[in-house]
Amino acid sequence: MSSSNKVVDVAVGLIVKNGQALLAKRALHQHQGGRFEFPGGKVEAGELVTTALTRELHEELGIDIHDPQLVQRLTYTYPEKTVCLHVYRIESFIGEPIGREGQPLTWVDLDALFELNFPDANRPIVRAAQLPTRYSITSDLYEPREAAIAPWLAEIAIEKETDAWVYVRLPSVSSELYAMAVQRLSMLRPDLNLIAVWDAPEALNEIIVGRHLTQAALLAKKHLERRSEREFWFAACHDEASVAHAQKLGVDAIVVGAVLSTPTHPNGDVLGWDGFAKLAGLSDIPVYALGGMQPSNIDEVQALGGFGVAGVRFV
Ligand SMILES: Nc1nc2c([nH]c(=O)n2[C@@H]2O[C@H](COP(=O)(O)OP(=O)(O)OP(=O)(O)O)[C@@H](O)[C@H]2O)c(=O)[nH]1
C-alpha cells in the first residue's frame, strides 16, 4: 500500500458552550481551505487519539480540555486522501480560546451549523452536534382508540422535559391513530423534538425531526432516503449484525438494549453492561443505552463508549 492510501486519523473537537460550537476558519493554503472547521488536527504515529486532541486544542486554541466524549468516528474519502475524523464533544475546558495560529474563531449556534460551508466530510458532524444525551420514549396508549390519547398526552405533558427528544412509540395503534397522537402532542408541546416510527405517515414530516427504525425494519432496509439534511434516523440494535447494518445504512445514532432488565421487559434478552460495552465499541456512530437506564447512568454509559441514555420513564 502506498502512503497516499493510508487513512489519516484526525482528532476533532466539537467544543460546545451555551448552545454554541466553536469554529475556526481554515487558511486558504490548507486542505479544504477557506472553509469553517471544528478545531483539531492529525494524530501522530503512536499517539492516542485523546492525547492528540488535547495537544491540538492546546496548540491551536491555548485551552486545556477535560472529559472529552467520543461522538463518532467518521471515515471520508477526498480525491486526495482518506481521513478518519474522531469527533469528541467537549463541554469543559480551561482558558479562553484564541486563534494561536492566526486562524479566525467564532461561536455559532448549533442549529445554524447547517448553513455553513464545512469540509465535505463534515455533514454527519453537523447532525451529530444536534443530538441530545437523553433519548426519551413514550409509553403506549392504554388501549388503541382515540379516547386514550387525552390521558396519554396529559402524562407526557408533565413527564417530558423542555426541548426533549421524544420517540413516539405506540406499537398497538393504526397509522391514522398514530398520526393523530403525534399531531396532538406537537400542538400541546411544540418544544419537543418528536421522532416518529420509521413508517409513520408522510404528513407528519413537517412536525417531526426524524424517524426510528425497529431492528427488524432496519435489517430489511437497503437504502436510507433522507428527506432533508435535517432529518435524523435512529435505529434499535440488539446484536452485532444490526449495529453493522445501521452504520452501513448511514443512520445517525443507534439505541442499544436491553442493557438491564426492567419492570416492563422483565424476561427480555438482557445484554448486561459487558454486552453493551461490546456493541458500543463496534459502533462508529453515537449509541444510546436502553433498558433500566436513568439520566444518572450517563457517566457509566459514556465510560463504556456510549453517547447517551434512552428510556420511557426518566425521573
Ligand atoms: N481540524 C479539522 N480537520 C478536518 C475537519 N474536517 C475535515 O475533513 N478535516 C480534514 O482533516 C485533515 C487534518 O486536519 P488539520 O489540517 O487540522 O491537521 P493539523 O492541524 O495537524 O494541521 P497541519 O497538518 O497543517 O499541521 C485535513 O485534511 C482536513 O481537511 C474538521 O472539521 N476539522
Ligand SMILES: [Mg+2]
Ligand atoms: Mg488543525
